[in-house]
Amino acid sequence: MSELISKFPEGRDSRHCNVLQQHAHMRICKRRMMCRSVKGSEFRVVYFYDGEAFELMYLEICFKGDKATEDSQRLDAFWKEKLNSLEADGS
Secondary structure (H helix, E strand, O other): OHHHHHHOOOOOOOOOEEEEEEEOOEEEEEEEEEEHHHOOEEEEEEEEEOOOOOOEEEEEEEEOOOOOOOOHHHHHHHHHHHHHHHHHHOO
């Protein structure tokens, strides 16, 4: 999993990746991936990608059948915190 995300963190390799939030070089992405160990079931990985320094932070991992969508409140809170820290740094 991390090899694919590390190679294509912006999701330009397939239609299985969506950018959920984006500001300047930073983005939160959701990627659908297959899992052979559970008979090919799909799961979702939601992660933050810095875009400049390679910072990759997993925010949520869940089986596609367990949840209809990602936890938008948690993602919004994380995004707000990232933008606030960016403003505090003067970037």
